[in-house]
Each structure stands twice: as C-alpha cells, then as structure tokens.
Amino acid sequence: MSDKPLATAFIVDDDLDMRGSLEFLIQSAGIPTCSFPSAIEFLTGFDASRPGCLVCDVRMPEMTGLELLERLSAMRSPLPVILMTAHADVPMAVRALKLGAAEFVEKPFNPQLLLERVQYALMEDNGRRVSQEIWHEFAQRMQDLSDKERSTLMLIITGAPNKAIAGRLELSERAIEERRASIMKKLNVNSLAELVRQVTTFELLFPHPHPRLLRTSFDESQE
Numbered sequence: 001m002s003d004k005p006l007a008t009a010f011i012v013d014d015d016l017d018m019r020g021s022l023e024f025l026i027q028s029a030g031i032p033t034c035s036f037p038s039a040i041e042f043l044t045g046f047d048a049s050r051p052g053c054l055v056c057d058v059r060m061p062e063m064t065g066l067e068l069l070e071r072l073s074a075m076r077s078p079l080p081v082i083l084m085t086a087h088a089d090v091p092m093a094v095r096a097l098k099l100g101a102a103e104f105v106e107k108p109f110n111p112q113l114l115l116e117r118v119q120y121a122l123m124e125d126n127g128r129r130v131s132q133e134i135w136h137e138f139a140q141r142m143q144d145l146s147d148k149e150r151s152t153l154m155l156i157i158t159g160a161p162n163k164a165i166a167g168r169l170e171l172s173e174r175a176i177e178e179r180r181a182s183i184m185k186k187l188n189v190n191s192l193a194e195l196v197r198q199v200t201t202f203e204l205l206f207p208h209p210h211p212r213l214l215r216t217s218f219d220e221s222q223e
Contacts, residue, residue, distance in 0.1 A: 007051040008050065009022075010079075011023060011035040011036065011055050012036045013057040019035045023035055025114070031118065039056070039060060039065065039068035042068070043071065048077055051125055053082065053118060054080070058084065059085060059086075065085070066095060066096060069081055069083065072100075080122075082101070083096050083101050083105065085107060086108075103117045138187070138202055141187050141188060145186055148179070149183050153183050155168060162176045187199075
C-alpha cells in the first residue's frame with residue numbers, strides 16, 4: 001500500500017450550510033474533503049506537500065478568499081484554487097486569475113459543473129506532482145554522471161557528431177561511443193533522441209540547476 005496522502009478538496013467558507021453542501025457534493029464523487037470556517041484556520045494547518053485543491057469563498061471576515069490566494073501565491077504554493085462568490089465583477093475575476101486561481105465560479109453554481117472543476121483541479125495537481133517526481137529522479141541520475149561525462153553530454157546535446165566531440169576532447173571516437181553508452185545507461189534512456197529531449201527539457205524546467213548537474217567546462221584535465 002502507498003503511504004502517499006489521498007488527494008483532498010480543501011473547503012474554506014464561513015457559511016456552515018455552504019460548507020456542508022460542498023462536502024456532501026464532493027464526497028459523493030468519492031473525493032475526501034477537509035473544511036475550514038476561515039482562511040486563517042486553513043493557513044494554520046496548511047501543508048504544501050498534501051495533494052489536492054482548494055475550494056474557497058471570496059467574501060469572508062478576517063481574511064478574504066483573494067487575500068488567501070495572495071498569501072498562497074507569496075508562498076509559491078502550487079495548490080489549484082477554485083474561488084466562489086455571489087458578487088462577482090470583472091476586476092475581481094481578473095485579479096483572481098492574475099494571482100493564479102484555477103477557476104472563478106459565481107454563486108449560485110451548477111453542482112455538476114463545480115464538481116467537474118474540482119476533479120479537473122485534482123487531476124492538474126496530480127499531474128504536476130508526478131512531473132516533479134519524474135524530474136527529481138532525473139536530477140538524481142544526472143548527479144551520478146562524472147564531470148567528464150557531463151562535458152561529453154553537453155556536446156552531445158548540441159548535435160555534434162562523435163568525431164567532432166572526440167576532436168574537441170582529444171579522445172578517440174571509440175572512447176566517445178563508450179562514454180555515450182555509459183551516459184545513456186545512467187540516465188536510463190534508450191535512444192539519442194530521448195537523451196537530447198530529456199536533457200533539453202530538464203534545462204528548460206530548471207534553468208539554474210545545481211552546478212554539478214550540467215557543468216559546461218570541457219577541460220578534461222580538471223579531473
């Protein structure tokens with residue numbers, strides 16, 4: 001059995017009846033819920049590692065839904081947020097979207113539509129977490145490369161042929177072929193195209209990686 005926590009719909013609304021209605025609706029789809037009467041109470045127990053999404057009313061005392069969204073944005077929380085309000089206006093909707101809200105729903109809402117948006121938000125959160133795990137594992141494999149292998153890898157992904165790489169590093173083509181095979185094995189890729197695609201994507205996602213991951217010095221004498 002997995003020890004990972006279940007994806008949860010976190011509900012924040014100061015209206016007790018609305019919280020109860022949302023819990024019943026979302027739980028009817030088999031989705032666990034956890035509700036809070038205020039944004040402050042939600043933040044007190046907030047754990048960014050827990051998968052899920054947030055369904056939050058906009059107009060609440062002490063801290064509004066938009067203020068909560070601002071706090072989460074400042075914390076760089078990736079939790080998808082669905083905001084609800086009975087008094088929507090264009091500036092409010094624009095502000096919510098700029099702050100990163102996944103959805104902006106007007107009350108009264110269609111229960112089925114809201115449920116679909118919750119399910120989509122949970123899928124979005126799961127996809128992001130899976131991607132993070134994949135790239136974390138790839139980063140760990142990158143760390144297994146020696147400095148010489150990193151130097152060779154950086155030349156490989158430029159599209160340089162083995163002969164050119166061998167000349168640049170003052171090695172034989174055979175040595176480059178063996179080094180490339182070692183790199184592909186350590187990074188768990190099966191083709192040159194997959195190698196280039198994964199490393200290029202990794203660089204785009206993490207433009208400032210750990211200095212040992214993508215070293216670009218080609219001086220073999222450093223080792």
